[in-house]
Amino acid sequence: MVVDLRKAAAIAGVYEHPTRYAPDKSELQIQAECAIGALEDAGLRKGDVDALFTSGGGGGLNAVGLADYLDMYPRFVDNTSVGGSSFEFHLSHALTAAATGRLNCALITYASTARSHSVPVGTGARGGMRLDPSIGSFEDLYGTTLIGLYALVAHRHMARYGTTSRQLAEISVAARAHAAKNPHAVYRDPITVEDVISSRMVSSPLRLLDCCIISDGGGAVVVVSPEVARNIKKRPVWVLGVGEAVAHQGVGARDLVETAAKQSAPRAFQMAGVAHSDIDMCMIYDSFTITVLTTLEDLGFCQKGEGGEFVSGGRLSLGGALPINTDGGGLSSNHPGMRGIFLLLEATKQLRGERGEMQVPDCRLALCHGTGGSLGARHSGGTVILGRD
16 A cells, blocks of 8 residues: 655754854754744644654664653654765654654754864765675775765766866856855855866865865754644745665676665655655755766766766856756765755755845755765765645
């Protein structure tokens, strides 16, 4: 039996912490401040929350520690941790739980002080996503880094399809143009394609401006059942479709340029009952420019190998055919380590028409896709389609 989960849950409130550098705050403190902000945004109270979702620091018991810090006793707890897409997975799980009556009001939170503690997000981490000593044992021997694995993907895409560094640079240029309108973005000065391709090489062919920044930050999302959604402060943003997936080495049969989005996107579109042409804007995890290009292909917005042309010519900018990462993304605004929650925050604000000069006109449908782990080794992918009330 297929159950229709469209509009079984709604996002009622969101909050993004304005900090990008907070050496005076703990991750729990940032999460608490975000929780307060998101509940105020929804017009709800802490006592209304009966479910808690989180991922990130604090080890395997971080949801327990967060509940203690917030003085909460949730009846539903989810500590799913699959990297940067954890929060798209959380929203998917909250949707199912709301549909079955297991929760009425869920709080999803995240915080990281990566910049304050000099954590080398995306560049210095060895071995990609280390889950067990045996996982990646054939790779770690050679000293692989996470960015080196993404560079491998970029090299393969270029060799197979003729993709160029200039095309990848268009993604970074669009992100910076959006960041220029965001007062909280780390980098706001305009850049050009020439600036990107002349920036310092980090791991060939990926240059400095092809890479995400490192920042502190945090955010929170309040997800509610349809019954609770009737009485919130602002118009709800409905969860229409979700898809979860993982990609790995496939016992040696892995295609380097294929992402988990190829699995998760069809599931989300089928559930939502919408077409790609209906989507008004996207929030795509942008750890590196190649992440965006390959993800857009596997989401189905263009054919595999056509990503270079698709991202060129201003298509991804405000006013273009498919604006993406309108907050400036991980390339220019913030990237505390697991950026997936910020995709949900920006998409919700866009669907509520709250973004001022960053606003996509008449935004009705938004797609978010988070990526966790490493494209060149093993990773997760979470696709979410949201619709305005």
